[in-house]
Amino acid sequence: METKLAVPIAARNIDQASEQIKSARAAGADILELRTDYLENLNVDLVKTLIAGINNAGDKKLPIIVTCRDKQQGGAIDYPQKLRVDVLAAALKAGAEFIDFEYDNFLSIEGQEKIRLALSQSSKGRLILSAHNFETKFDNIGKLYRNILNVCPVAIPKLIYVANHINDCFDAFDLLHQTSAERIIFCMGAGGLISRILAKKLDCFVTFASIDELNATAPGQLTIKDLKELYRYDYIDTETRLYGVIADPVGHSLSPAIHNACFGDKQMNKLYLPLLVEGGRQEFDSFIHQALLRKWLNFRGFSVTIPHKQNALSYVRASRGYVEPLAQKIGAANTLFVGPDGKLEAYNTDYAGALDAIMAGVKITKTKLNGLPVAVVGAGGVSRAIVAGLSDAGAKIRIYNRTVEKAEKLAAEFDCEFAPLGDLKSVDAKLLINCTSIGMHPNIEATPVPKESLKRGMAVFDTVYNPAQTLLLKEAGNKKAKTIDGISMFVNQAMAQFKLFTNTNGNPDLMRKVVCDSLSDK
Ligand code: NAP
Numbered sequence: 001m002e003t004k005l006a007v008p009i010a011a012r013n014i015d016q017a018s019e020q021i022k023s024a025r026a027a028g029a030d031i032l033e034l035r036t037d038y039l040e041n042l043n044v045d046l047v048k049t050l051i052a053g054i055n056n057a058g059d060k061k062l063p064i065i066v067t068c069r070d071k072q073q074g075g076a077i078d079y080p081q082k083l084r085v086d087v088l089a090a091a092l093k094a095g096a097e098f099i100d101f102e103y104d105n106f107l108s109i110e111g112q113e114k115i116r117l118a119l120s121q122s123s124k125g126r127l128i129l130s131a132h133n134f135e136t137k138f139d140n141i142g143k144l145y146r147n148i149l150n151v152c153p154v155a156i157p158k159l160i161y162v163a164n165h166i167n168d169c170f171d172a173f174d175l176l177h178q179t180s181a182e183r184i185i186f187c188m189g190a191g192g193l194i195s196r197i198l199a200k201k202l203d204c205f206v207t208f209a210s211i212d213e214l215n216a217t218a219p220g221q222l223t224i225k226d227l228k229e230l231y232r233y234d235y236i237d238t239e240t241r242l243y244g245v246i247a248d249p250v251g252h253s254l255s256p257a258i259h260n261a262c263f264g265d266k267q268m269n270k271l272y273l274p275l276l277v278e279g280g281r282q283e284f285d286s287f288i289h290q291a292l293l294r295k296w297l298n299f300r301g302f303s304v305t306i307p308h309k310q311n312a313l314s315y316v317r318a319s320r321g322y323v324e325p326l327a328q329k330i331g332a333a334n335t336l337f338v339g340p341d342g343k344l345e346a347y348n349t350d351y352a353g354a355l356d357a358i359m360a361g362v363k364i365t366k367t368k369l370n371g372l373p374v375a376v377v378g379a380g381g382v383s384r385a386i387v388a389g390l391s392d393a394g395a396k397i398r399i400y401n402r403t404v405e406k407a408e409k410l411a412a413e414f415d416c417e418f419a420p421l422g423d424l425k426s427v428d429a430k431l432l433i434n435c436t437s438i439g440m441h442p443n444i445e446a447t448p449v450p451k452e453s454l455k456r457g458m459a460v461f462d463t464v465y466n467p468a469q470t471l472l473l474k475e476a477g478n479k480k481a482k483t484i485d486g487i488s489m490f491v492n493q494a495m496a497q498f499k500l501f502t503n504t505n506g507n508p509d510l511m512r513k514v515v516c517d518s519l520s521d522k
Contacts, residue, residue, distance in 0.1 A: 001182065001203060001205070003199055003200040003203065003204050003205065003206060003207055004030035004031045004063075004205065004206045004207075005028065005029055005030045005031070005206070005207060005208075005209060005224065005227070005233065006029065006030065006031040006032070006033045006065060006206040006207070006208045006209075007024035007027070007029035007031070007032060007033065007208070007209060007210065007211060007224060008033045008035050008208060008210060008215070008217040009021055009024065009032055009033065009034050009035060010035040010038040010076070010215060010217045011038060011039065012038060012039065012040045013039065013040060014046070014049065014050065014053075017034075017039075017050055018053065020211060020215065021053075021054060021057075023211045023212075024211055024224070025057075025059070025060075025062065027211060027224040027225065027228075028224060028228060029062060029224065030062070030063075030206075031062060031063045031064070031065060031097075031098075031206060032054060032062050032063075032064050032065070033064075033065040033066075033067055033100075033208065034047070034050060034051070034064060034065070034066045034067065034091075034096075035067050035068075035069070035076070035217055036066060036067065036068045036087055036091075037067070037068045037069045037070075037075040037076045037077055037079060037084070038076040038077065038217075039077075040077070042068075042077070042079055042083065042087065043083075044086055044087060044090040047066065047087050047090055047091055047094070048090055048091075048093075048094045051064060051066070051091060051094040051095060051096055052094065052095075055095055063097040063098065064091075064095075064096045064097055064098070065096070065097070065098040065099070065100055065128065065206075066087070066088060066091035066096045066098070066099050066100070067099075067100040068083075068084040068087045068088060069084075069102065070084065070102065070105065072104075073102045073104070073130070073132045074132055074134065074217075074218065081105060081108070081110075081111060082110075084105075085101075085110075085111050085114045085115060086114075088101055088115060088118070089114055089115065089117070089118035092118045092119065092121070092122040092125040093118065093121070093122070096125060097124060097125065097126065098125070098126050098127075098128055098156075099115070099118075099125065099126075099127060099128070100127075100128040100130055100158065101115055101127065101128070101129060101130070102129075102130055102131070102132075103129045103130060103131045103147075103148050103151070103157075104131070106129055106151065106152070107151070115127065126154075126155075126156060127152060127154070127155045127156070128155065128156045128157075128158050128184065129148050129151070129152055129155040129156070129157055129158065130157075130158035130159075130160065130184075131144055131148065131157075131158070131159050131160070132160050132161070133160075133161035133162060134161075134162055134188070135162060136161065136162060136164055136168075137161050137162075137163070137164075137168050137171055138159065138161055138171070141159055141161075141171050141172070141175050141185075142175060142178075144159060145157050145159060145175060145179070145183070145185075156181075156182045156183060156184060156205055157183050157184070157185075158183070158184035158185075159172075159175070159183075159184070159185050160184070160185070160186060160187070160188060160218075161187055161188065161192075162187065162188045162189045162191075162192065162219070163187035163188070163189050163191035163192035163195065164189065164191055165191045165278055165279070165283065166191045166192075166194065166275060166276055166277055166278075166287060167191075167283065167286050167287055167290060168187060168191055168192070169187050169191070169192055169194060169195045170290050170294070172185045172186055172187050172192075172195050173195070173198070173202060173294065173297065174294075176199075176202035176203065176204055177202060177294070177296055180203070182205040183204065183205055184204055184205050184206055185199075185204060186199050186204065186207060187220075188218050188219045188220050188221075189219050189220045190219075190220055190251075190276055191220075191276060191278075192220050193220050193222065193274065193276070194244075194273050194274075194275065196208070196209070196220070196221070196222055196227075197222070197227065197231050197233070197236070197271070197273060198236075198242075198273075198297075200233060200236040200237070201236050201237065201238055201240050201242075201271075201297075202238075203238060207227075208221060209221065209222050209223060209224040209226075209227045210222070210223055210224065211223070211224060212225075230256060230257060230260060231256070231260060231271065231273075232260055232263070232264055232271065235264075235269065236271055237269070239269055239298075240269050240270065240271050240298065241269065241270045241271070241298050241299075241300045242270075242271055242272075242273060242297060242298050242299045242300065243259060243270060243271070243272045243273070243299070243300060243301045243302065243303075243501055244256075244272055244273035244274065244275040244299075244302055244303070245272070245273075245274060245275060245302070245303040245304070245305060246275045246277045246284070246287070246288075246302050246303070246304045246305070246308050246312070247274075247275070247276070247277070247304070247305040247306060247308065248276060248277060248278045248279075248306070248307060248308075249276070250274040250275065250276045251274070251276075252466070253274060253305070254490070254514070254515050254518050255272065255274075255303050255494065256272050256273065256274050257514050257515075257518055258491075258494050258506075258510075258511045258514045258515060259272035259303075259494065259497075259498065259501075259506075260272045261510055261511070261514045262498055262506040262507055262510060262511065265506075265507050265510055266502070266504065268502065270300075270501075270502070275287070275302070277308060280307075280311070281311045281314065284308050284311040284312070284315065285311070285315055288302075288315055288336075288344075292338065292342070292344075295342075299338060300337070300338045300501065301335070301336060301337045301338060301497075301500065301501040302335070302336040303334060303335060303494075303497055304333060304334050304335065304336060305334060306381065309332035309333060309334055309381050310331065310332050312332070312333040312334070312336055312346060313327060313328075313331065313332055313333040313346055315336075315344070316333065316336065316344045316345070316346035317346075319343070319344060320343075321339075321343045321344035321345055321346065322339070322343065322344075322345040322346070323345075323346045324345070324346060324347045324348065326347075326348055326351055326388070327346050327347055327348035329388055330348050330350075330351060330384055330385050330388045331384065332348060332350075332381055332384065332385065333346035333347060333348055334347070334348050334349055334350050334385075334493065334497075335347040335348070335349050335496075335497045335500055337500050337501065345500075347496075347500060348385060349492075349493040349494075349496035349497050349500070350381075350382060350385040350386075350489075350493050351385040351386070351388055351389040352389070352492065352493070352496055353489045353490070353491075353492035353493030353494075353495075353496060354382075354385060354386045354389060354433075354461075354463070354489045354492075354493075355386075355389045355390070355393070356488075356492045357461065357484055357488035357489040357492055358431065358433075358459075358461055358484060360488065361459065361461065361482065361483075361484030361488065362431065362459045362482060362484070366393050367393075369390060369393035369394060369395045370393060370394035370395070371394060371395070371396055372395045372396065372430050372431060373395075373396045373398075373428065373429045373430050373431075374390055374395045374396065374397045374398070374429055374430070374431045374432070374433065375397075375398055375400060375424070375427050375429035375431070375432045375433070376390070376397055376398070376399045376400070376433050376435060377399075377400045377401070377421070377424065377432070377433065377434045377435060377436055377438075377448045377449065378399075378400075378401060378434065378435030378436035378448075379399055379401035379403070379406040379407045379409075379410045379418075379435075380406075380435065380436070382435045382463050383399065383401075383410065383435035383436075384410060386433060386435060386463075387399065387410060387414050387416065388414060391414040391415065391416060395431075396416075397411075397414070397416035397417070398411075398416065398417040398418065398419055398429070399411050399416060399417070399418045399419070400418070400419050400420065400421050400423060400424050400427075400448075401418070401420070401421065401436075402420075402421050402436075404418065404419075404420045407419070407420075421448065424448065424449050424450065424453055425450050425452065425453055426453070427449065427453045429458065430457075430458060430459065431458070431459045431460075431461065432449065432454075432458060432459070432460045432461070432476075433460075433461045433462075433463065434448050434449070434460075434461070434462045434463060434464060434470075434472055435463050436448055437464065438464075439462065439464050439470040439471055439472055440464045440466060440470075441466045441467060444467055444470070444471065445471060446471065447470070447471040447472040447475065448472065449472055449475075451475040451478075451479070454475055454476045454479045454481055455479055455481065456479055456480040456481060457481070458476070458479075458481040458482070459481065459482040459483075459484065460472060460473060460476035460481050460482070460483050460484070461483075461484040461489075462483075462484070462485060462486055463486045463489055464486050465485065465486030465487045465489070465490045465515065465519075466486075466519055467519060468485045468486065468487050468516070468519060469485065470485075470486075473485060487512060487515050487516070490515060491508050491511045491512050491515065492508075494506070494511055495508055495511065
């Protein structure tokens, strides 16, 4: 059974519906879901006309699901139950392949009798019995699934709930894994996003995607374009190996775009997901533990970023996995790899990524970094990796930071100097590196360094990559200083991760192109 991609048609009238149907067909929908509760002045004839229109469209015939939700279960307009049941019965008569009725409402005698009669008179029509929880997980999703099948064994159970955290998705994954009949199970909300993509890997009967963001009918619904282009939906199967970036927030991350593009480039059966892990160490540990426990999910590696790099290192240490000495020294891991024995390995590719970007940008070898006066602005995670790398190479580092105590602590660890941000007005360094988020989208008019401090003969590296040309780099360029943008570091660290994940080299030009294209889209 191949998971079908259903696109909801949520139109107010026939004209709007025709437009949406055209777009859904063009985008590659496998099934159309007519959300008739969105139609103004709903009546049976309107629905019959719509179905006839779809069935008589000349090109490929698309199966239809007809839905008419009540308000309680996410409906748009609150039509009376009698009308909603009449619409579904008429849809079957008009040739719809599926009708979707709420399980709770099906329990009412009147609704059930009419629906059963209409089904018995239809040669091919099938019933989807659906249950929604718009607040949280179901108390016992397995029991609900069995109850639905007890009431109507030939129905396709549909169980949809809000995942308030990514860890809530595991109930849905387990039920999909334990069952094999036609069933629709996934999660709504930002925490549930991966369940919509993994529906195909876990053999769910359908997954839903919208034509565009404006036409989404449920929270967290992806667009058909993202599903197909960003997440390579057409290539996902039960064997697909999983990777992803663990972060909070994760929506802005370019890692899914670059890794999936490279998996596609090399025709690898691998998928890279955005993994929104909210909370701290406990939630992080729980996610990794639950993801790896379910070997059938086939998670093989993770990128890790704010705020979980320290948590990643602690987890691997506690589970007695392998920790690369450099990650140990930096105190943070940005890459986790699931080794052949199932044990986790922790690495830090930020360090090498940054150092390579500097050496290529300034055109110097590592030995030339020895004794070089370097100003590092910021004392967070990226600064830490860069300070570790530069101090290893013997550079003479001064760390400038808003919170001076943090600069002092980092400086003490790596035996360098520290100063408050204000001292940057008299900075005297050959290489200046911005490791703060100052200047990052949307605050692109900000810069951490007064332009008077920038000089010819200096090299300036900004780790911020969105935008690539930050105000700091523009002002440094105006002073004829050498400039290095954050994309080079980003691509380098991603290349190193790709190598760890796949044991082959990624395509750096493709990675840079994907990053630049994504940034210019914004
Ligand atoms: P982090 O651990 O949260 O550290 C943030 C740093 O920025 C701290 O030093 C913080 O100072 C400083 N900061 C933040 N807002 C500030 C403000 N308004 N004024 C003054 N200082 C401010 O973050 P991180 O992981 O190190 O990431 C830092 C930046 O690196 C990111 O924003 C991103 O642009 C860039 N980055 C680039 C790449 C790449 O591959 N190119 C990869 C990852 C990150 P306090 O200590 O005073 O809070």
